[in-house]
Amino acid sequence: MMGGSLFLSTTLIAISMLITTVSLAAEPLPSYRIDLKETSVSGLSAGGYMADQFHVAYSSTIKGAGIIAAGPFNCAEGSVMTALGKCMQPSFLSGSPDGKELAAKANKVAANKMIDDLSNLKGNKVYIFSGTKDETVDQKVGDQIKEFYQAAGVEEENIRYVNDIAAGHAMITQNYGNDCSTASKLPYINKCDHDEAGNLLKHIYDGALNTPSEKLGGKVIGFDQGEFLANPTSHSLADEGYAFIPEACEKGETCKVHIVFHGCQQNVATIGKEYIENAGYNRWADSNKIIILYPQTSSNLSGNPKGCWDWWGYDSDHYYNKKGNQMAAVKAMLNRLAGSE
Numbered sequence: 001m002m003g004g005s006l007f008l009s010t011t012l013i014a015i016s017m018l019i020t021t022v023s024l025a026a027e028p029l030p031s032y033r034i035d036l037k038e039t040s041v042s043g044l045s046a047g048g049y050m051a052d053q054f055h056v057a058y059s060s061t062i063k064g065a066g067i068i069a070a071g072p073f074n075c076a077e078g079s080v081m082t083a084l085g086k087c088m089q090p091s092f093l094s095g096s097p098d099g100k101e102l103a104a105k106a107n108k109v110a111a112n113k114m115i116d117d118l119s120n121l122k123g124n125k126v127y128i129f130s131g132t133k134d135e136t137v138d139q140k141v142g143d144q145i146k147e148f149y150q151a152a153g154v155e156e157e158n159i160r161y162v163n164d165i166a167a168g169h170a171m172i173t174q175n176y177g178n179d180c181s182t183a184s185k186l187p188y189i190n191k192c193d194h195d196e197a198g199n200l201l202k203h204i205y206d207g208a209l210n211t212p213s214e215k216l217g218g219k220v221i222g223f224d225q226g227e228f229l230a231n232p233t234s235h236s237l238a239d240e241g242y243a244f245i246p247e248a249c250e251k252g253e254t255c256k257v258h259i260v261f262h263g264c265q266q267n268v269a270t271i272g273k274e275y276i277e278n279a280g281y282n283r284w285a286d287s288n289k290i291i292i293l294y295p296q297t298s299s300n301l302s303g304n305p306k307g308c309w310d311w312w313g314y315d316s317d318h319y320y321n322k323k324g325n326q327m328a329a330v331k332a333m334l335n336r337l338a339g340s341e
Helices: 002-024 046-057 080-084 099-111 139-151 196-204 274-278 281-288 325-338
Strands: 039-044 062-068 125-129 159-162 171-173 189-191 219-224 240-245 256-261 290-294
Touching (some): 189 274, 290 325
Antiparallel strands (some): 240 290
16 A cells, blocks of 8 residues: 555655646747838847847838947858857957948849849838947947948938947846946946836837826747747757737737847846846836747857857858748747737
8 A cells, every 4th residue: 555655645745746837838929900101120239230120131021129238240251260250359360340331242242042132121210229348249339230230221310329328238228227437347237327128119110109007908929939940959949939928919909020130148048037137128118018038048058158149150151041040949939929820
C-alpha cells in the first residue's frame, strides 16, 4: 500500500507540475480590428537601427518612424567592425556613413524585391533624435539618417530632426529615469523634461492625437514569440514578447499599431518591464487607440551577449531585408495583430 501511495503521490505531483508549466506558458498573440495603413515604428540605439530597417523594408505598410540614437538604413553592411566604428563612433580611420550612398544601395535591394520600393516612403513622417551628450552613437551618424531619408524620397518638411538636447544615450522622458545628461547607464532611460514617445507619435500622426491618459485603462499582455520563429532564442529572440492593448481595442474598436524596438540590454530578461512601462508610449497609446507591440530579444553568448537587435548580421546575412529572421518574425506579429496572416 505504501508503494502504491508513493506512486500515486508522485504521479499527482508530476501532473501538478505539468499543469503549472502549461499555465505559465505564454499565450498566443490575439488579433484585433486594425487599420494596417496606420502602422508605425520606433526604436532606440540598436532598436533604432532595427526600426529604420523595418520601416524601409516594409514601407508599403509602415507610414512613419521614430529613430533615436542610431544611424541610417543598413549602415553596418554586414560587418560588426563597421557597426562599432563607422556606424557608432566615426573616425579618420573608419570614415563616416554616407546616407545618400546607402539610399542608392537600398534602391538596388528594392529592385531585387528584398525590400519594398522606396517610392512608398514619399509622404511618410520621420522623427530623428540625437542627444548632444550621447557618447555611444555620435551625432554625425544621426545626421546621415536625415540624408538617407531625403535621398530615398521623404520630403524635408516631413522629417523632424532633434539634435539640440543635452541628453545621453537613452530614451528620454518627461520625468523618469537617470539624469538627462547621463551618458550610458541602465536602464537607458533619462529624464529630460522631454516626452520623446509623445513627440515622435505626434509627428508621425500629424499631431492628431488626444492628450495622454493620466491613468491607464489598457493592459500589457505577454505572448509566445515562438509562434513566429521556430527556436526563437537561437536567433536572439526571446520566447515571450509583450504588447500594450488599450481598452477600446479590446472592445473591438478600430486601432493603429506602433512597434517599439528596445535597445541593447533593455529587454525584459535584463531590466524587467521597466522599458515597457516607463518609456512613455503607453499613456499616449491608451487615449489614442494605438496598440504598442514590444517584441523582445534574448542574449546569445556566441554573437549577441547584450541582447541587441540584429542590425549588423550576427544572425542572418538578410538581417536588413524581408528575408531576415527577426524582420520576418516581427512582420508576422504585426500580421497576427491585424488578423491578416
